[in-house]
Every structure is written in C-alpha cells, then in structure tokens.
Amino acid sequence: MSNLQIFVILSGVVLTILIAWYFWFAPKAQTRVVTSASGAQEVAITVKGGYTPDVIVVQKGRPVRLTFTRQESSACSEQVLFPDFNQNALLPEGEQVTVEFTPNKPGEFGFQCQMGMLRGKLIVE
Numbered sequence: 500m501s502n503l504q505i506f507v508i509l510s511g512v513v514l515t516i517l518i519a520w521y522f523w524f525a526p527k528a529q530t531r532v533v534t535s536a537s538g539a540q541e542v543a544i545t546v547k548g549g550y551t552p553d554v555i556v557v558q559k560g561r562p563v564r565l566t567f568t569r570q571e572s573s574a575c576s577e578q579v580l581f582p583d584f585n586q587n588a589l590l591p592e593g594e595q596v597t598v599e600f601t602p603n604k605p606g607e608f609g610f611q612c613q614m615g616m617l618r619g620k621l622i623v624e
C-alpha cells in the first residue's frame with residue numbers, strides 16, 4: 500500500500516468517527532431561562548417546523564412563562580400541549596401566546612403539537 504492509500508483510509512476512519520460522535524454524543528443545545536424581576540422564568544419560543552429552543556431548563560417551584568410565536572401557517576403546529584401540566588394553547592400565526600405554569604416536581608416533561616409531530620422538552624431541576 501502506498502502512503503497515499505494509507506492516508507486516504509485513515510482520513511475516512513477519522514471522518515466516520517467524527518460523524519458518529521456528532522450524531523450520538525454531541526451535547527444537545529439546552530436553553531437556560533432568564534428570571535425576570537417578578538421572579539418568573541421567561542423564554543421566547545419560535546414555532547416553525549419545530550420549537551426553537553426545544554430543550555428548556557427551568558428551576559422547580561418558580562413560575563415559568565413561555566411565549567410562543569408561530570411563524571408558519573401549517574395546521575400541524577396550531578396548538579401546543581403540555582400534558583404533564585394540563586396546559587394547552589392555540590397559536591394563531593404571528594401572534595405571541597404565553598403559557599404560564601409553575602412546575603413543582605423535578606423531571607423531564609415533553610411538550611408537543613396536538614398530533615405529537617413537533618416535540619420539545621422542559622427539564623425541571
């Protein structure tokens with residue numbers, strides 16, 4: 500085998516490992532909330548083909564105020580549900596809609612559109 504062949508094979512192996520690491524092990528972006536003067540934990544979420552941000556870390560026992568802005572007309576995302584907190588809201592296109600509740604138990608709680616196609620996660624610490 501020539502040096503060039505060895506180089507090409509090694510490059511391929513390294514690239515494969517990097518791609519595998521990226522998909523399986525790279526940390527997912529998490530958003531920590533900003534606590535307002537009133538003590539509420541506030542996050543603005545954009546709805547467009549998904550929720551951005553979609554992983555939100557909050558503290559237990561403090562009110563959480565999530566303001567959704569839906570920037571698409573797809574019927575899929577017209578409603579957002581928080582089944583663990585008995586919350587849901589209609590999201591008219593282009594309007595800011597605030598969902599507010601106080602998580603009083605730690606854990607990971609999903610939120611989703613009415614069909615469960617778009618998903619996000621609230622991590623309560």
Ligand SMILES: [Cu+2]
Binds near residue numbers: 612613615616
């Ligand atoms: Cu949907």
